Amino acid sequence: MHRGEDLGRARGTMIDFAPTEEQQALQEAVRQFAKTMLAPRIRETEKLRGLAPEVQAAAIEMGLSLASIPESSGGPGFSFVTRVLLEEELAAGDPAATYGLAGPGAFALAIAELCDEARCKQFLAPFVEHPDRFGAVAWGEAKPVDSRGGFATTAKWIGNSFTLEGTKSYVVGASRAETLLVFAQVDDAADWNGVGAFVVPKHVHGISIERVTTLGLEAADVASVRLEHVRVPRASYLNEAKEWSHRLLRFFVKNALLVAARCTGLQRAAIEVTRDYVQTRTAFGKPIGHFQAVAFNISDRFIDLEASRAMVQRAAFLWDAVAAGQAEENEALLASARAIGFAQEAAMRAGNDAVQLHGGAGFMRDYPVEKYMRDAKQLQVCGMTTTQADQLASRIELGLPLEWSLLVPTAESQNVFV
């Protein structure tokens, strides 16, 4: 399915919550994959910090590794609506597994926002050619710089190449990525406006990876990336696009909207398994789900799910409408910020209540709910934090300038996993 088809539909004629037939077919295929391949292996994936080879092969076979690549760069050109539909389905099988799928992932999303079409094609071509490759975005740093704004990691123009020096943290999938998008300070005096990005092949001399253990989302295989005298050519430097800061903000918001879609899938998984549990577990002569306190709790989580899904889909739709010149960007930013904050908190409620309603059993790793609860908290610090999403929404609503350095996640506010 192509973006062109998606956008070809009449817009603004009637509000419609139904996916197209093509989208429904895709949803159904991914739902089956998630149900048969991801959900039963949730503990295996956790232990491996990634997908088992046969699962990965099946995902690649389905074309999932190319999902984030634009049509002009040789990808399927999914609309953003299609992307959030697929993310929800995958996460409903295993929220963590969505971070273990092969492909450029967030790398492609960043490249598509930050580069023109020609460079985008150039940087993404290897992923189209080798759909089993991974990409990663090295954005975060553990500590802020005391003396100035911006990153401690620097990129200095020495001789006829850039030399990168420093340590990037909270990088999803760094150890398996072939290519990294590394953000570094190019101009110290310009504070946050002096930040640039570099496309860096991981095998170059001077890069070392240190994997870290996280609360949840083990399949994300988070690591720090240490850069010692890493030399990269000028061609790998990205800060030449117009509206750089604006594009960066857009990347973070869109990336976090995909996180919100995963939060929706997580809710579905947590609520459904809990619903099944309360229907079969009996106490005082009846299923515990037949007690009001339990049934009302489940009902509230279903309301959350309903709201999260519609908010995420509407926000995704607005990004597609912005691309088609049918909506203002601020409208899409606001809808996204609200969807992100709501879905993240709703996922946390779902994970927490799922464990609670399972009682002691929920605390045991025999059931998946303790994992959902850990994953939910982890998702709240992926993409953007709930607080950052709320600050973005308020700045738009109050008519304040959208200063990207105040809005995107950094060590000066809260770090996130990208």
Added chain:
Amino acid sequence: MDFLLSDRQKTLREGIRGFAANVIRPQALSWDRNAGVPEPFLKQMVQMAAQMGGQLGVSLEPAVARAPDESGESGEKKKSSANLTALIGAEEMAWGDAGLLLCLPGPGLGGPPVRASGTPEQKERFFGIFKDMSETLAWGAYGLTEPGAGSDVAGIRASCRKEGGEWVINGRKCYITNGARAAWTVVFATIDPALGRAGHRAFVVEKGTPGFGVGRIEEKMGLRASETAELVFEECRVPEANLLGGEESYQSKEGFMTAMKTFDNTRPLVAAMAIGIGRAAYEYARDFVKERYLLSRSIPRYGAIAERLAKVGRQLEAARMVTWRAGWMADQGIPNAKEASMSKAIAGQAAIGACIEAIDICGAEGTIAHDHQLLEKWFRDIKVYDIFEGTGNIQRIVISKRVIEGLKGF
């Protein structure tokens, strides 16, 4: 998927918003204090509604119970969006003043049951009075709740018995919107409480019927412009022809009660109104922050306020999405009892939260009543939105039965 409003919906929304801001809001506080909207203004509203095509969210009557030719949109496109359009209109009207919305002449909540279950003769007779209201305004009302029975409909005790060509009703109904001024009220009574819902009969009781009287007019926390009355029936004699749907419709399963289910859809409409009030409070607080705190206070203080505003904003957006989806389902002909209850449950709480937070954010000034300063009024108006049309807990019973297997009730 499509989340953009149609041009028609945009025009409707902008039209009502402008009218609400410039005409409705300046008078809202005086209506609240004087416990009613003056008739000349209501006549003006009726005229406007007629010009706008007769519906457009200025009636509490859900479009779902209307025939397709009455939806007002059939000429424009194949599928209807009448429900969604009504939700958009209701949100804007309530943003202006929810009290006014409840005062508007027309069949009100009495409309759907007559439309769903009435015989052709009854429809003609009872809706006829609304055709031309240029001289005389008319209202309909809906009388189900009693002092001892609300959401538990099976518990109603108002009795009815047949004597010759008449039905004799005894009992009391309470909290009836427009109950005193209504030309007729759909009244539920039972031939025998032991029969449960099977024993229920619905009558259209006309004003002036012997034995039918109005009890007290309630003093309420909010929505004070709206009339809420107690109705008293003492050997009230109603002609046989006013038994809603006729005697036969009570003898089969597919009859009266099935028809009643077709108007479950007042819930999203009530949810949309709640969102309108909540949005009014949210916008008031947002503008208050914009005009005062931002200019005079430092960033850290503003940061916490900004977060509270954002949370209110996203709860309202969440409620709106659930509500729109319930309305969209009704337009598609998809059963939506669960989603309708969800919309009411989330919207009531989101909007109450919005009003509570808005006063917190504005501080003392937020509680002071002035013209153009209606926050304290919205705070009083909103609470009942988590109560009428089924309390939040009742909505959760409806949802529970549809998500938990084998659960028939509690």
